[in-house]
Amino acid sequence: MxxxxxxxxxxxxxxxxxxxxxxxxxxxxxxxxxxxxxxxxxxxxxxxxxxxxxxxxxxxxxxxxxxxxxxxxxxxxxxxxxxxxxxxxxxxxxxxxxxxxxxxxxxxxxxxxxxxxxxxxxxxxxxxxxxxxxxxxxxxxxxxxxxxxxxxxxxxxxxxxxxxxxxxxxxxxxxxxxxxxxxxxxxxxxxxxxxxxxxxxxxxxxxxxxxxxxxxxxxxxxxxxxxxxxxxxxxxxxxxxxxxIFKEKNRLIDESIIENYFEYIKPKLGFESIFRLLSPLLNIFFSVPHSKNYKSKINDYMKDQKINLIEDLLIKFVNEKKLN
Ligand SMILES: Cc1cc2nc3c(=O)[nH]c(=O)nc-3n(C[C@H](O)[C@H](O)[C@H](O)COP(=O)(O)O)c2cc1C
CATH class of the missing domain: 3.20.20.70 (Aldolase class I)
Known part of the structure; x- marks a missing residue:
C-alpha cells in the first residue's frame, strides 16, 4: 500500500x-x-x-x-x-x-x-x-x-x-x-x-x-x-x-554524524571512488574559517585511500570548530 x-x-x-x-x-x-x-x-x-x-x-x-x-x-x-x-x-x-x-x-x-x-x-x-x-x-x-x-x-x-x-x-x-x-x-x-x-x-x-x-x-x-x-x-x-519546517528538534553537528556516515561508506571503498564517497561530507568545510590545513591533509589521505585517518580528522574538526 x-x-x-x-x-x-x-x-x-x-x-x-x-x-x-x-x-x-x-x-x-x-x-x-x-x-x-x-x-x-x-x-x-x-x-x-x-x-x-x-x-x-x-x-x-x-x-x-x-x-x-x-x-x-x-x-x-x-x-x-x-x-x-x-x-x-x-x-x-x-x-x-x-x-x-x-x-x-x-x-x-x-x-x-x-x-x-x-x-x-x-x-x-x-x-x-x-x-x-x-x-x-x-x-x-x-x-x-x-x-x-x-x-x-x-x-x-x-x-x-x-x-x-x-x-x-x-x-x-x-x-x-x-x-x-x-x-x-x-x-x-x-x-x-x-x-x-x-x-x-x-x-x-x-x-x-x-x-x-x-x-x-x-x-x-x-x-x-x-x-x-x-x-x-x-x-x-x-x-x-x-x-x-517540521517544528521538531534540529540536528546538532557532532561526531556522531561523521561516525554514522563512515559506517555507511567504509564497506563501499574499493567498489566506488573515494572522491564520490566523501564529496558530500566534505561540504562540511563550507564557510568555516581556518579549515585549510584540514582540507589539505584530507586531500593527501584521499590519495592514499586512508579512510580511517580521514574519519579521525573530521571528528577532530567538528569537535574543535563547534559548528552548531
Ligand atoms: C547539478 C544539477 C543536476 C541536476 N540534475 C537533475 C536531475 O537529475 N533530474 C532533475 O529532474 N533535475 C535535475 N536538476 C534540476 C534540479 O532538480 C532543480 O529542478 C533545479 O536546480 C531548480 O531548483 P533550484 O533553483 O532549487 O536549484 C539538476 C540541477 C543541478 C544544479
Whole structure:
C-alpha cells in the first residue's frame, strides 16, 4: 500500500550530487525531508552492471527514484525495480533540457507530447508505489499558461496525485542546462493557478528557492517546496529543516554524524571512488574559517585511500570548530 508521506520539504534530484552517499548524509541531518535520487536512465536501471551502486537505498526513506525514459515497457520494469529497492516513489523526469537527454527521447522534450507523457505515467503506476512527475512550465522562450494547463489536464487523467514543477520553461536549443536553470524566468503564479483547478493534486514548487526563510514563507501558499542548488552547495543547511519546517528538534553537528556516515561508506571503498564517497561530507568545510590545513591533509589521505585517518580528522574538526 502507498504510505502518506510529507513532501513539504524536498531535496531536488541532481545528477552527480544526489548519490546514495549524499542521501545518506542528508538523512542523517534531517529526518523529515523528502529525498530524491539522481535521474537514472531506464536503460541503465535495467541493464547496468553497477546498478547497485547507483540506486542503493539504505533505508533513507522517504525517498523517490527518478527515472528518465519514454519506452513503456522499460518504465514498467523501472517501477518494479523501485519497489524492489524499497523506494517510496518513482518519478518521471520531464524537465531536463540537455542535448544528450533529448537524443534519448526523455526529459523536457517530452512536454511536446502530452499523450506520450500520459502513457508513460500510466506505465509507472502500480498499487505498491506512488508514480509522480517533475516537469517545467513549458517549452521555449515564451511563457504560456494555456500550454501548461493543457499539459496538466492530460496528465491529470492518469489519477496522478503529486506533481513537482520547476516553475520556468525549458529552452531546448541554444542554451546549456546551466543556462536553463537561470535564464528562463520563474513564474510561481502558474503553479498557484493550476492548484486552484486541481485542488486534489499536490503541487510541489521548485526553482530559485535559495534560502530557508523563503522556503518557509512559500509553504504558506504552496503544498510543498523542492530545493536543489542551495542543498548542493551546502548540504549541512539540512540540519535546520526538522526544526524550521517540521517544528521538531534540529540536528546538532557532532561526531556522531561523521561516525554514522563512515559506517555507511567504509564497506563501499574499493567498489566506488573515494572522491564520490566523501564529496558530500566534505561540504562540511563550507564557510568555516581556518579549515585549510584540514582540507589539505584530507586531500593527501584521499590519495592514499586512508579512510580511517580521514574519519579521525573530521571528528577532530567538528569537535574543535563547534559548528552548531
Ligand atoms: C547539478 C544539477 C543536476 C541536476 N540534475 C537533475 C536531475 O537529475 N533530474 C532533475 O529532474 N533535475 C535535475 N536538476 C534540476 C534540479 O532538480 C532543480 O529542478 C533545479 O536546480 C531548480 O531548483 P533550484 O533553483 O532549487 O536549484 C539538476 C540541477 C543541478 C544544479
Amino acid at each position: 502507498k504510505k502518506e508521506i510529507s513532501r513539504k520539504f524536498c531535496v531536488a534530484p541532481m545528477m552527480g550530487y544526489t548519490t546514495p552517499y549524499a542521501r545518506k548524509l542528508y538523512r542523517i541531518l534531517t529526518k523529515n525531508s523528502f529525498l530524491f535520487s539522481e535521474m537514472i536512465a531506464t536503460k541503465s536501471l535495467i541493464f547496468s552492471k553497477s546498478r547497485e551502486n547507483i540506486i542503493d537505498n539504505d533505508f533513507n526513506n522517504p525517498v523517490a527514484l527518478q527515472v528518465g525514459g519514454s519506452e513503456i515497457e522499460d518504465l514498467t520494469k523501472a517501477s518494479q525495480i523501485a519497489i524492489n529497492y524499497n523506494y517510496d516513489e518513482i518519478n518521471l523526469n520531464v524537465g531536463c533540457p540537455s542535448k544528450a537527454v533529448q537524443k534519448g527521447s526523455f526529459g523536457a522534450c517530452l512536454m511536446k507530447d502530452k499523450i506520450l507523457v500520459r502513457n508513460c505515467m500510466e506505465a509507472l503506476q502500480n498499487d505498491k508505489i506512488e508514480a509522480t512527475l517533475k516537469c517545467r512550465l513549458g517549452l521555449g522562450r515564451k511563457l504560456n499558461y494555456d500550454f501548461f494547463e493543457e499539459f496538466i489536464d492530460e496528465i491529470s487523467k492518469t489519477g496522478i496525485r503529486i506533481i513537482y514543477v520547476h516553475a520556468r520553461n525549458a529552452i531546448l536549443s541554444g542554451i546549456s542546462p546551466h543556462g536553463n536553470r537561470t535564464i528562463p524566468p520563474l513564474n510561481y503564479n502558474f503553479v498557484k493557478k493550476i492548484k486552484k483547478k486541481y485542488p486534489n493534486i499536490t503541487f510541489i514548487l521548485n526553482g530559485g528557492i535559495d534560502n530557508l526563510d523563503k522556503a518557509e514563507n512559500l509553504l504558506k501558499e504552496f503544498d510543498g517546496v523542492m530545493v536543489g542548488r542551495l542543498i548542493k552547495n551546502n548540504p549541512f543547511i539540512l540540519k535546520d529543516i526538522d526544526k524550521k
